[in-house]
Amino acid sequence: MxxxxxxxxxxxxYFVFIYKKDKFFAGMGDIPSNxxxxxxxxxxxxxxxxxxxxxxxxxxxxxxxxxxxxADMHGPEEEEAAATPPVVEADVKSNKSKASSKKSxxxxxxxxxxxxxxxxxAAE
Numbered sequence: 001m002x003x004x005x006x007x008x009x010x011x012x013x014y015f016v017f018i019y020k021k022d023k024f025f026a027g028m029g030d031i032p033s034n035x036x037x038x039x040x041x042x043x044x045x046x047x048x049x050x051x052x053x054x055x056x057x058x059x060x061x062x063x064x065x066x067x068x069x070x071a072d073m074h075g076p077e078e079e080e081a082a083a084t085p086p087v088v089e090a091d092v093k094s095n096k097s098k099a100s101s102k103k104s105x106x107x108x109x110x111x112x113x114x115x116x117x118x119x120x121x122a123a124e
Contacts, residue, residue: 001059008052015045 015024024044027036039047
């Protein structure tokens with residue numbers, strides 16, 4: 001996209017400020033074989049800018065489409081699955097028993113209450 005944009009800028013600068021003739025000849029090969037086409041400078045600039053805008057829009061669209069496709073195909077499921085080890089049933093059962101023992105231990109502990117701040121209440 002950058003090269004298409006820079007080429008359009010260069011063509012625009014060249015044909016507006018440097019190229020002084022009103023006619024533009026485009027083509028290839030020997031001059032006597034007349035494989036060159038002749039067009040006005042304004043017509044060439046208009047056509048070139050139209051092609052540039054079209055190509056930039058298409059490149060931008062397909063860049064977004066391929067980025068979305070890449071994100072969908074390499075989603076977080078594969079990354080998360082690769083990061084976490086597989087779960088074994090014995091591990092699940094031992095984790096459940098540990099969690100239930102921690103809950104029962106918390107129920108048995110007496111709760112400590114924070115002391116009331118009488119000095120702060122008196123200052124108000």
